Amino acid sequence: MTGAVRIGNCSGFYGDRLAAMREMLEGGELDYLTGDYLAELTMLILGRDRMKNPEGGYAKTFLRQLEDCLGLAQDKGVRIVANAGGLNPAGLAAAVRALSDKLGLGVRVAHVEGDDLLGRAADLGFGDVLTANAYLGAWGIVDCLQSGADVVVTGRVTDASVIVGPAAAHFGWRRTDYDRLAGAVIAGHVIECGIQATGGNYAFFTEVADLTHPGFPLAEVHDDGSAVITKHPGTGGQVSVGTVTSQLLYEITDGRYANPDVTARMDSVRLTEQGTDRVAITGAVGEPPPPTLKVSLNSIGGFRNTVTFVLTGLDIEAKAALVRRQLEAALPTRPAELQWNLARTDHPDADTEETASALLHCTVRDADPAKVGRQFTSAGIELALASYPGFHVTAPPGDGQVYGVFRPGYVAAGKVPHVAVHADGTRTDIPAADDTRELRPVDDTPLPEALPDGRTRRVPLGTIAGARSGDKGGNANIGVWVRTEEQWRWLAHTLTVPALRQLLPETAEFTVTRHLLPNLYAVNFVIEGILGEGVAYAARFDPQAKGLGEWLRARHLDIPERLLP
Incomplete structure (x- = not known):
């Protein structure tokens, strides 16, 4: 044919x-x-x-x-x-x-x-x-x-x-x-x-x-x-x-x-x-x-539950510390995993109540459904009249749900x-392949020539760069690309692993590797373990890492004016 x-x-x-x-x-x-x-x-x-x-x-x-x-x-x-x-x-x-x-x-x-x-x-x-x-x-x-x-x-x-x-x-x-x-x-x-x-x-x-x-x-x-x-x-x-x-x-x-x-x-x-x-x-x-x-490989990891406290207005950090101390003291038995995450979605002098509020998430996991069920959520609700001013939560008490764990x-x-x-x-x-080769990373890709120094402007990376991110088990990748050879020369020298850690502080504790793809004017980062034990484990706000690339594009850094539209 x-x-x-x-x-x-x-x-x-x-x-x-x-x-x-x-x-x-x-x-x-x-x-x-x-x-x-x-x-x-x-x-x-x-x-x-x-x-x-x-x-x-x-x-x-x-x-x-x-x-x-x-x-x-x-x-x-x-x-x-x-x-x-x-x-x-x-x-x-x-x-x-x-x-x-x-x-x-x-x-x-x-x-x-x-x-x-x-x-x-x-x-x-x-x-x-x-x-x-x-x-x-x-x-x-x-x-x-x-x-x-x-x-x-x-x-x-x-x-x-x-x-x-x-x-x-x-x-x-x-x-x-x-x-x-x-x-x-x-x-x-x-x-x-x-x-x-x-x-x-x-x-x-x-x-x-x-x-x-x-x-x-x-x-x-x-x-x-x-x-x-x-x-x-x-x-x-x-x-x-x-x-x-x-x-x-x-x-x-x-x-x-x-x-x-x-x-x-x-x-x-x-x-x-x-x-x-x-x-x-x-x-x-x-x-x-x-x-x-x-x-x-998928397995049942146990049971998971979350309570989200809404913290509005002033003293957000102090309110979060108070309810965290109260809830942990009130639990009859501590679950195997107990994680707190404070999302500072609040804005100063906000003109709506929602934009004046932060979200405090408490997530628990345990093999025993009782430890993450009503005894957990009820302990949070019982604080309603005894905790920070403006106390409320985003959902009523509920039982824990089964969660899965993925590993390759x-x-x-x-x-x-x-x-x-x-x-x-x-x-x-169908026979297996008899001609095989051990997989090894490509680690010898040369850097392009660096751009000469010039005037810069502090703008979002996404002004010139696209990105796509996603999940592979507990790892995430962020592919970043630009559209011209000059932009590529700048990107390859600027968006390094240390730069990524600075732009995305949530990656700091994880192993990060960078790979160059010159024909695509692209760099690809792999962040190991940031998603815990896979999407069903829900270790972070964005469990499939679909928004990581867009977060990176929204971060500001100094870009040469000659590269800007």
Whole structure:
């Protein structure tokens, strides 16, 4: 095959726009339509779902979308690949077959399994967990598609694999076609999160003409692995070098982006505007994948509860100290974890009561629900007439809620089964990669030449820089990029790890590493442990670190006037 294969996306998470599948099928030409429904938190949600119903454990919204669109996809010759199978891809495949029969369509449905390691978790050294799922690659999907499947559902494959699979199947790539595979991984990484590639969550969102109802993205992937990111004509949003750069920086580490099939060199990528809403991705370099697979491990951490006290007006710090002392003295038994956080949202001489108020959060965690339940919240409420002036809280007393804990694990790829299960029930074992390379950080990227000294102005970093941040387990990343070579020379020398710690004091106690991506005019920071034990643990105000980048952009520093708009 020599022409580009058009691979669209209709879901970036479990809960994304329900109408997106129909919009993508009706909006223009596609060869494949993919969807990413899984995230670290989603696996926990599906794990609890499976505890209640062993027949569950998959993304039910995918079935609702197919009920509306399966006939349309078949009429248009579009094949569908999605990781909506979650913890039960076989169950979802059976449900899709039943739906196909009900609609009289005769759709061929295959699935990929083997990622679920829960039954072997103890033997593999993962302990007592709720879910244990290895991140599989794309070759099971390839086998299903090359065997004629119209719909392929998977469990925990990597997010990009649902795009890599169709591209590799379409062109007949080999497992050692690393540059081609790397290009598809990078294109997949761009479109996997849906509208984040077409203007959603974009730092310069005010430049996007219409974000009322942005369209979902698609990738035109070529046989050499290069791709063009675009969207259907007439849809809202925008595809630009900026929106694609922003998504490339999402939830990465350094210049190497490891997948089970290839390690893609993010520092090799070049982006070129090809016209309205068309951005070419070229130059991708691939290396052999690492010998291990990452494993998503979720467990029930215990029970959690929070009381938020509202402190209004004067003497905020003294009011906080008083109620903290009173509540800790009143608790009959101290929970295993008790955390206080004072958010100084108050303003002096405020003209509304809300802007005159600060919020004092007390969060507790314990394995015993009684210690974080009514005995905790009631102890706070009992202070209502005995504490600081203006006492009130944001919610009535309540019981504690279960919280989850995420941690990554690693296992030799050869120890994980990877099985393609075809529409007729036949099974194909997919071997692990036999050409592998230990993953090492890129640490030799040279700095560009520094800018000469000149007049500066103290303004927000976001005046010239975009940012995108996100979570990976307990870690967070912040990718920061600029748009010109001169701005890049300044950014690379100025936004160092010490500078980041000064601008974002909440990062001071954590290990922070910085990685340069010169082709993107970008730096990426990884902040280890700032999110505690994952998003469900809720260790901080922004548990998924989605706003860290915007906080950084809002901080002021001295920027050369020659770089300012």
